[in-house]
Amino acid sequence: MAVVREFTLPDLGEGLTGAEIVRWLVQVGDVVAIDQPVVEVETAKAMVDVPCPYGGVVTARFGEEGTELPVGAPLLTVAVPEGADEPGADRGSAGAGAASGGAAADGGSGNVLVGYGTTAPAARRRRVRPGAVSPAAVSPDAGAGAGAGARAGAGAAALQVTGDRRADGPLPVISPLVRRLAREHGLDLRGLTGSGPDGLIMRADVERAVRGSAVGGAAVGGVAADGAVADGLAVTAASAAREERVPLRGVRGLVADKLARSRREIPDATCWVDADATELLAARAAMNAAGGPKVSLLAVLARICTAALARYPELNATVDMESREIVRLADVHLGFAAQTDRGLVVPVVRNAHARSVEQLSAEIARLTEAARAGSLAPAELTGGTFTLNNYGVFGVDGSTPIINHPEAAMLGVGRIVPKPWVHEGELAVRHVVQLSFTFDHRVCDGGTAGGFLRYVADCVERPMVLLRGL
Missing domain, CATH: 1.20.5 (Single alpha-helices involved in coiled-coils or other helix-helix interfaces)
Structure with missing residues (x-):
């Protein structure tokens, strides 16, 4: 005999209230083990696999890929052998039971939070014998019937989900919401x-x-x-x-919320300057020619930013309007914009002010790769104090960046291109870059912002200026 248990979307932490289903890892009819990942979801901060705390046969799934579900909404139902341990009955031994094939393998682990499953490898997915109901024939409101069919089996290995699609039988509908919507509009x-x-x-x-x-x-x-x-x-x-309507959710939704809040709350201003980056490119080439790990141009610019923030600490800040205070921060946690298939994200290099150019280059490379793979931890996307935005990679010269709320400033870097330039009193072809600096006018006046940007430009044009301050 078997009992149908419902597994709901767990609390994913970090203040998150929901997630989008990216990919189902199991089908209706699959036999799953305790703590086996059953669905891949995307929150506003990261991609995570959600493990199921029950072992048995999947009798229903709730939500198609691309559906956004709130925390606590049903994810799937599982037909669990009757008499199996209740979820959480022995959380300390859940992992051992699953690994050893003991009684816990048929019960529930209680480990419903992401990342808190057992360490035992997931069991291979097994399909029920031919004749079992297809995924389309099992809708959320047909889960109880599916569970009744499963209870006819003798154990987890013999569990079956049977059904028959007749003209007057159950409809292949994704959720009760679809049925209600159809009723409201009189649709058959x-x-x-x-x-x-x-x-x-x-x-x-x-x-x-x-x-x-x-x-x-x-x-x-x-x-x-x-x-x-x-x-x-x-x-x-x-x-x-x-017309095409694209839901604002996941990473794109978070970006939209932050940018809109930044525009509402921050009285920003932008200044910009053209700089001759010829010497900077030569300095980077010399560093890479000296042997050892290669350093990226973005890492060199990041090191210039941390040096400039040491001179102008009022820009490494945030504004607390409730207490009407400017909070100047001691550590520089440098965010940098990274474009991914899921949208724009801003990974954060912790304690950037304490890192060398080589260390900054390695950390930026690691975070960029993780961002593109969708494997960044939520902590790696939060807590920035200043952002560097290299929009030159898109082939554009200039921009007026929107500050990454709740930070107080952002440096934008355009593409570096050969241009006519007066160098040492003569016209020459030099590699020129446009630097733009957007700042929160509440934390400083134009003089401070201009001083910061001029120092950055001086370091770009004459890298020895940076070396002298180290």
Whole structure:
């Protein structure tokens, strides 16, 4: 006999209230082990695998890939052999039980937080025998029925999920929300063809059908009243059909929230200057020619930033409006903008002021690779005090950056290109870069901001200026 247990999206910490389903790691009908990762989700800060605290057969999944779920929402249901240990009954021995194949392998570990599963390797996924219900035939509101079918088995290895899709049987619907939406608009779900796996009917299918019904009704009315009106409605409907709506969630949603808050709260100003970077490029080439690990140009610029912040510490700050105080920070945690497939992220180099150019280069390379792989820890994306934005990699000369709230300033670096330049009283072709500096006008006046930017430009043009201050 088996009991159907529901596993909900756990609290992922860091103040996060939800996550987006990126990829399901199990299918309905799979046999899962305790603490086996069952779904990959993306929070506003990182990608994580979520382990299930139950062992048994997956009887239902809740939500398609791309769906955003709040903490506490159902993720899946599992048919667990009756009499298995309750979740959390022996958390200390859960890992040992799973590893040794003991009783805990059929019960629950209670380790529902990400990263707190047992260390035993996940069991191989096994499919139930042919004839079991397909994923499309098991909807969230059919989970109990699936569990009843599973209870007919003798144990986890013999658990089965049986079902039959008849004309009057269960519909392949992704969630109760889809059913409710269809009822509200008087839609017969049996007349819809689902766009999900195995014909699964999803919310987008219902919304598309609702829009089609509304446009169709309006167009018919328009023809009866005025052919021109009908033509206009047809054009409008055609335009609407080509629209694409992209949800603001995950990394993109977090970026949108932070940028909007920055614009609302921070009275920013921007100044910029062109600088001759020819000597800087030569200095970097000399460093790399001397042997040892190569250093990146971004690392050299990062070292210039930390030196400038040591001269102008009022820019390494944040503003506490509740107490009406400027908080000047002792340590420089340098963020740098990194473009990834999931959007713009800002990894943070901790204690950048205490690192050499070589150390900065190594840490920037590590964080960049992790950002592109989507494996950055939440702590590596928070706590920055100043941001360096190298938008020159996109082939542009200048920009007016938006400050990364709650920081007080950001340095932008454009592309370095050969340009005519007056050098030592003569016209020459030099490598020129535009530097832009956006600052919170609450923490300083233009003189401080201008002094910071001029010092950075001096270091770019004459790297010996930086060396003298080290």
